[in-house]
Amino acid sequence: MYFSYERSCYILNVHTHVYKYHAIKHNIMIINKLNKFYFSVFLILLTSSCSSNIELNCSDLIEENGLVKLNDKNFSGSCLTYYNDNLTMLDEKRSYKNGLMHGNWTKNHENGNLFYNANAKKGEINGKYASYHPNGNLADKGKMKNGYKDGVWEYYGINGVLYKKELYKNLKLIDEENY
Numbered sequence: 408m409y410f411s412y413e414r415s416c417y418i419l420n421v422h423t424h425v426y427k428y429h430a431i432k433h434n435i436m437i438i439n440k441l442n443k444f445y446f447s448v449f450l451i452l453l454t455s456s457c458s459s460n461i462e463l464n465c466s467d468l469i470e471e472n473g474l475v476k477l478n479d480k481n482f483s484g485s486c487l488t489y490y491n492d493n494l495t496m497l498d499e500k501r502s503y504k505n506g507l508m509h510g511n512w513t514k515n516h517e518n519g520n521l522f523y524n525a526n527a528k529k530g531e532i533n534g535k536y537a538s539y540h541p542n543g544n545l546a547d548k549g550k551m552k553n554g555y556k557d558g559v560w561e562y563y564g565i566n567g568v569l570y571k572k573e574l575y576k577n578l579k580l581i582d583e584e585n586y
Contacts, residue, residue, distance in 0.1 A: 474506030481506030
C-alpha cells in the first residue's frame with residue numbers, strides 16, 4: 408500500500424470540501440425552509456389583518472364636513488346598519504375609503520330581500536345600479552355616473568314585467584318609452 412503525506416492531505420482536503428459543500432447546502436436548505444415558514448406566517452398575518460370579521464356599526468361613525476370619521480380620522484372600511492325593531496336584521500352595508508363613499512353599498516327590505524345594490528367611487532355612486540321589489544323581482548336597473556343616471560334605465564313592475572325605458576345623457580332625460 409502506497410502512503411504519502413501529500414496524498415493524505417489531498418484526500419483530507421477533498422473530504423473537507425465535500426463536507427463543507429454538504430454543510431453549506433444543508434444550511435441553505437434550512438434557511439429556505441425558514442424563509443418559507445416566515446413568509447407563510449407573514450401571509451397569514453397579512454390576510455387576517457385585511458379580512459377582519461369585526462362588524463362596525465355605522466352609528467359609531469361621525470359625519471363631519473362631508474367626510475365620515477371614526478376616532479377623528481377619515482374612515483376606510485365597511486359598516487352595517489340594522490333595523491331598529493330587529494337588531495339582527497341587516498338594513499344596509501356601506502363602504503368608505505378615506506371618509507368618502509367607496510365600494511359596494513347594499514340595502515335590504517325589512518323582509519331580508521335585497522332592496523338595492525350599488526357601487527360608489529370617490530364619494531359618488533358610479534357604475535351598475537339595481538333595485539328590487541320586496542318580493543325579490545327587479546324594480547329598475549341602469550348605470551350611474553358621478554351620482555346621476557346615465558345611459559339606458561329600465562323599470563319593471565312588481566310582477567317582473569318591463570314597463571318603461573329611459574335614456575339619460577349629460578344629466579338630462581333624453582328619451583322615454585312606455586310599454
